[in-house]
Amino acid sequence: MALLVVLSLCSLALVKGQPSPDVQARISKAIADAASSPKPDYASFVNPFIGTDNEGDVCPGASIPFGMAKITTDMTGYAPAGYITDVTQQIKGFSPLHDSGTGASGDYGLFEVMPLLCPGGYQTCTTHFDKRLRSRLPNTDEATPGYFALTLDNNITMEATATRRAGLERFTFPSGSKPYFVIDLANDNAGTFAGGSMDIDPKKGRITIGGHWGPSFGPSRFNYQAFACYDILHGGQQKLDEYGIWRADDYGMDAKGLGQTHLNLSVNLIGGPIYQSGAFFSFADTPEKIQFRVGVSFVSTEQACANAESEIGSSSFDNILAQAKALWNEKLSKVEIDIANTPANITEMLYSSLYRASLTPNNATGEGQGLFAGTSSYYFDSLYCSWDTFRTFYPLMALHSPVEYAQIVDTYIDGWRKNGWMPECRTNNVPGYTQGGSSGDVIVSHFAMSYHKEAKALGIDLNELFAAALADGELNPPEWNIQGRQVNVYKQYGYIPFGVLDPTSVGRQTREGSRTLEYAFEDFAIRQVALLLENSKEEERYYNRSLFYRNIWDPTVTSDGFSGFMQKRAMNGTFIYSDPINCSPKNVGSRSCSLEQDNVNGFYESSSWEYSWFVPHDTAYLIGLMGGNETFLSRLDHFFDGGYYLAGNEPSFQTPIGYHYADKPAQSVDRVRKVVFQNFGITAAGLPGNDDQAAMASLLTFHLLGLYPVPSTTEFLILSPFIPKYTIHNSYLNTSTTVTVVNYDANSVQENIPSGVPAYVANVTVNGEVTTRCHFDFFDTFRVGGDVVITLTADKDSADSCEGSLPASLSAGGFSQPR
Ligand SMILES: *[C@@H]1O[C@H](CO)[C@@H](O)[C@H](O)[C@H]1NC(C)=O
Ligand SMILES: *[C@@H]1O[C@H](CO)[C@@H](O)[C@H](O)[C@H]1NC(C)=O
Ligand SMILES: *[C@@H]1O[C@H](CO)[C@@H](O)[C@H](O)[C@H]1NC(C)=O
Ligand SMILES: *[C@@H]1O[C@H](CO)[C@@H](O)[C@H](O)[C@H]1NC(C)=O
Ligand SMILES: *[C@@H]1O[C@H](CO)[C@@H](O)[C@H](O)[C@H]1NC(C)=O
Ligand SMILES: *[C@@H]1O[C@H](CO)[C@@H](O)[C@H](O)[C@H]1NC(C)=O
Ligand SMILES: *[C@@H]1O[C@H](CO)[C@@H](O)[C@H](O)[C@H]1NC(C)=O
Numbered sequence: 001m002a003l004l005v006v007l008s009l010c011s012l013a014l015v016k017g018q019p020s021p022d023v024q025a026r027i028s029k030a031i032a033d034a035a036s037s038p039k040p041d042y043a044s045f046v047n048p049f050i051g052t053d054n055e056g057d058v059c060p061g062a063s064i065p066f067g068m069a070k071i072t073t074d075m076t077g078y079a080p081a082g083y084i085t086d087v088t089q090q091i092k093g094f095s096p097l098h099d100s101g102t103g104a105s106g107d108y109g110l111f112e113v114m115p116l117l118c119p120g121g122y123q124t125c126t127t128h129f130d131k132r133l134r135s136r137l138p139n140t141d142e143a144t145p146g147y148f149a150l151t152l153d154n155n156i157t158m159e160a161t162a163t164r165r166a167g168l169e170r171f172t173f174p175s176g177s178k179p180y181f182v183i184d185l186a187n188d189n190a191g192t193f194a195g196g197s198m199d200i201d202p203k204k205g206r207i208t209i210g211g212h213w214g215p216s217f218g219p220s221r222f223n224y225q226a227f228a229c230y231d232i233l234h235g236g237q238q239k240l241d242e243y244g245i246w247r248a249d250d251y252g253m254d255a256k257g258l259g260q261t262h263l264n265l266s267v268n269l270i271g272g273p274i275y276q277s278g279a280f281f282s283f284a285d286t287p288e289k290i291q292f293r294v295g296v297s298f299v300s301t302e303q304a305c306a307n308a309e310s311e312i313g314s315s316s317f318d319n320i321l322a323q324a325k326a327l328w329n330e331k332l333s334k335v336e337i338d339i340a341n342t343p344a345n346i347t348e349m350l351y352s353s354l355y356r357a358s359l360t361p362n363n364a365t366g367e368g369q370g371l372f373a374g375t376s377s378y379y380f381d382s383l384y385c386s387w388d389t390f391r392t393f394y395p396l397m398a399l400h401s402p403v404e405y406a407q408i409v410d411t412y413i414d415g416w417r418k419n420g421w422m423p424e425c426r427t428n429n430v431p432g433y434t435q436g437g438s439s440g441d442v443i444v445s446h447f448a449m450s451y452h453k454e455a456k457a458l459g460i461d462l463n464e465l466f467a468a469a470l471a472d473g474e475l476n477p478p479e480w481n482i483q484g485r486q487v488n489v490y491k492q493y494g495y496i497p498f499g500v501l502d503p504t505s506v507g508r509q510t511r512e513g514s515r516t517l518e519y520a521f522e523d524f525a526i527r528q529v530a531l532l533l534e535n536s537k538e539e540e541r542y543y544n545r546s547l548f549y550r551n552i553w554d555p556t557v558t559s560d561g562f563s564g565f566m567q568k569r570a571m572n573g574t575f576i577y578s579d580p581i582n583c584s585p586k587n588v589g590s591r592s593c594s595l596e597q598d599n600v601n602g603f604y605e606s607s608s609w610e611y612s613w614f615v616p617h618d619t620a621y622l623i624g625l626m627g628g629n630e631t632f633l634s635r636l637d638h639f640f641d642g643g644y645y646l647a648g649n650e651p652s653f654q655t656p657i658g659y660h661y662a663d664k665p666a667q668s669v670d671r672v673r674k675v676v677f678q679n680f681g682i683t684a685a686g687l688p689g690n691d692d693q694a695a696m697a698s699l700l701t702f703h704l705l706g707l708y709p710v711p712s713t714t715e716f717l718i719l720s721p722f723i724p725k726y727t728i729h730n731s732y733l734n735t736s737t738t739v740t741v742v743n744y745d746a747n748s749v750q751e752n753i754p755s756g757v758p759a760y761v762a763n764v765t766v767n768g769e770v771t772t773r774c775h776f777d778f779f780d781t782f783r784v785g786g787d788v789v790i791t792l793t794a795d796k797d798s799a800d801s802c803e804g805s806l807p808a809s810l811s812a813g814g815f816s817q818p819r
């Protein structure tokens with residue numbers, strides 16, 4: 001009896017689940033089969049649903065690498081990327097534009113299509129947003145790289161595949177039913193419609209839509225424009241029957257105009273989600289399958305149609321899907337692993353992470369609008385936000401994809417050309433809110449440090465790159481909320497004072513502690529480029545500014561027996577106490593911790609406990625501030641074991657590897673194992689919160705590879721790989737670098753490394769030369785190619801020192817020469 005109950009509970013859970021259990025079964029089989037295959041199909045290892053639950057905000061839609069089109073369903077509930085697995089939420093429609101891993105109020109979700117059954121004729125079609133909502137058939141959601149499918153509870157299946165700015169959508173109806181559709185003019189995920197128009201050309205079978213909407217994470221005064229072009233006759237294979245326009249609201253309007261073809265709602269100042277309108281249409285007879293071609297553009301409806309024509313033309317669904325998959329395999333194969341000897345979950349986590357690390361930002365080259373209309377530079381939308389991506393996302397790209405990286409650096413520099421500052425958080429084509437400062441400085445600096453020899457050939461002028469970074473570092477914009485920094489007061493005081501009188505600019509006067517720390521690190525990034533360009537004057541100035549983090553260190557503050565914390569400070573220099581546990585997971589009471597005006601804690605989305613570690617360029621000095629190596633180490637342990645660490649938060653990315661700086665690398669190995677197994681997995685809830693445009697995906701990738709990059713430098717910290725052997729191909733430098741892990745034991749790949757199992761780094765050789773256990777340089781490894789051998793031992797004590805130099809810190813003489 002008891003058993004039966006358990007069984008039926010299990011099957012109930014299964015019945016209600018999403019995605020389809022076939023997704024995991026297929027991936028597991030692909031990984032098992034690949035162990036003996038000479039040419040693995042990497043795309044088949046990817047689980048696009050990781051991060052679609054637990055507010056990971058990942059978009060599992062059909063997309064090519066960096067695609068502007070990401071086609072998936074939009075859902076009720078909190079679903080900023082359109083789709084979520086939560087089976088209690090309903091489907092609003094299927095739409096071509098989304099972001100992945102960005103959160104906030106929701107991105108795009110424009111131009112939704114909803115297939116309908118209207119057995120009573122068109123007048124009975126549920127065009128109204130709420131009336132047409134439908135649940136899904138259980139266990140049916142499907143996705144692979146370049147493909148997405150979902151089946152509604154009325155048995156209509158929706159499938160999509162995509163190119164960069166277009167896609168094909170295929171609908172399968174229950175046999176014998178007449179296919180009806182509704183397409184929206186006015187909706188989006190954030191509810192921001194600001195006016196637009198729509199036209200139906202029944203002869204051509206073409207519906208064009210365009211308008212203006214507001215951003216997901218930026219001042220609502222900014223609007224962006226977007227356009228779509230639906231070709232609904234499948235090259236003449238489908239015959240239109242009824243068509244017309246509709247408008248609806250929640251207060252009795254539910255009107256349909258049969259035969260009407262034009263909606264001109266060009267201005268909508270009243271705003272928003274109450275405004276419902278679009279097209280409806282049906283097809284002659286009862287065809288089971290209907291296919292649409294959709295093109296999107298940020299320029300015009302004409303360009304949206306042209307994009308669909310040039311990128312898809314009359315290609316079949318299967319051809320476009322095969323093309324998308326090939327593009328993904330080309331990207332994913334830049335990292336090859338020993339599949340046979342790697343635990344299957346690790347393989348799935350790795351390739352799913354690598355997938356998301358090439359899913360965004362969205363390549364909108366040729367689609368610039370506003371100041372970027374017609375720009376001759378590359379143009380990427382959704383740099384959302386640089387504060388998230390500078391730490392691991394771009395360093396991962398630097399490992400294998402300098403061409404793509406250079407294109408994005410070009411987009412940052414072009415932002416400076418057009419706006420005067422580099423973009424910080426471009427969201428929906430308009431400036432979004434600044435989180436830390438001008439983290440774009442770190443992104444372009446990391447490129448310069450890694451590829452200065454190739455920069456010119458890759459289309460980047462290093463002097464221009466430096467000028468762009470200097471603008472961020474020197475010129476206080478009128479509003480530093482959206483770009484640049486509040487740099488006048490920062491330079492004047494050496495920190496950003498709390499309650500500062502700033503006569504020259506506006507912005508949310510909050511986050512003084514975290515902004516000072518981020519500004520100081522951005523100054524280090526600028527210093528690095530100055531050093532590279534042998535500009536000793538700026539090098540020295542920015543070196544000095546990069547030490548400003550010291551100005552907010554209050555040695556008198558104590559918490560849990562540890563003294564010294566980063567704190568906010570008044571104009572007169574007095575420190576203003578805030579309890580270091582505020583805004584940590586151990587926060588007491590309710591408190592604003594994000595961008596709110598009443599976040600008076602001094603830190604952005606973090607506690608002082610957490611941000612007090614953030615000095616990646618000068619950890620040696622921080623150790624001194626904290627009272628020496630022993631205290632630093634016990635404070636690190638307490639930070640994690642005492643519950644202050646936030647796995648899903650960017651300022652904490654490097655902290656688990658902090659032990660390296662106190663010469664205890666084996667303890668970093670233990671810590672990273674815990675971080676990975678306590679926070680990441682292969683289920684839809686397998687991320688510790690928002691993916692933040694693959695910031696999490698790229699962090700996890702580095703953890704699995706046993707590496708950690710120090711941004712704006714070419715230094716990698718060495719850890720214990722979760723994979724016995726991998727090769728990284730750099731298709732521009734034409735180098736391949738194989739990392740072999742001697743004594744690798746899959747049994748070490750768990751939360752707590754069992755004693756007696758080799759997992760700690762005994763020694764490292766790079767092309768035959770022994771190096772320290774703690775770090776090596778990009779210029780000696782992945783740039784030149786060859787072999788890195790990491791030998792592991794089970795003897796933790798013997799491995800718990802760097803055996804050579806510690807990772808670099810400015811005040812210990814580190815970073816004295818660029819490579
Ligand atoms: C959907 O199809 C299944 C069989 O495939 C059938 O059992 C079910 O009744 C159908 N549901 C609807 C709402 O048509
Ligand atoms: C829509 O109407 C506005 C004025 O209300 C007009 O300026 C505009 O040209 C019209 N646009 C279209 C596409 O009909
Ligand atoms: C792999 O992941 C699944 C899903 O989270 C989990 O149930 C399973 O225990 C994991 N397997 C291993 C070997 O860690
Ligand atoms: C972005 O699109 C442009 C134009 O098609 C193309 O040249 C470029 O290679 C693309 N870049 C990436 C990273 O996808
Ligand atoms: C940098 O700081 C040092 C030491 O305080 C000082 O001597 C030097 O003048 C400073 N340089 C610049 C350019 O500010
Ligand atoms: C410094 O400024 C703070 C905040 O305005 C104030 O509370 C404090 O009394 C001032 N201290 C001195 C010594 O003036
Ligand atoms: C910490 O230990 C390292 C390595 O032994 C040493 O070089 C460094 O000076 C120590 N730092 C402090 C602040 O004692």
Ligand SMILES: *[C@@H]1O[C@H](CO)[C@@H](O)[C@H](O)[C@H]1NC(C)=O
Nearest residue numbers: 454457730731732733734735
């Ligand atoms: C890499 O190889 C390609 C194809 O063989 C070649 O065109 C290119 O010049 C090579 N690049 C470098 C940096 O050697």
Ligand SMILES: *[C@@H]1O[C@H](CO)[C@@H](O)[C@H](O)[C@H]1NC(C)=O
Nearest residue numbers: 762763764765770791792793
């Ligand atoms: C590396 O460590 C292993 C295991 O301790 C040892 O057998 C080997 O000789 C060492 N290799 C080098 C180059 O030191």
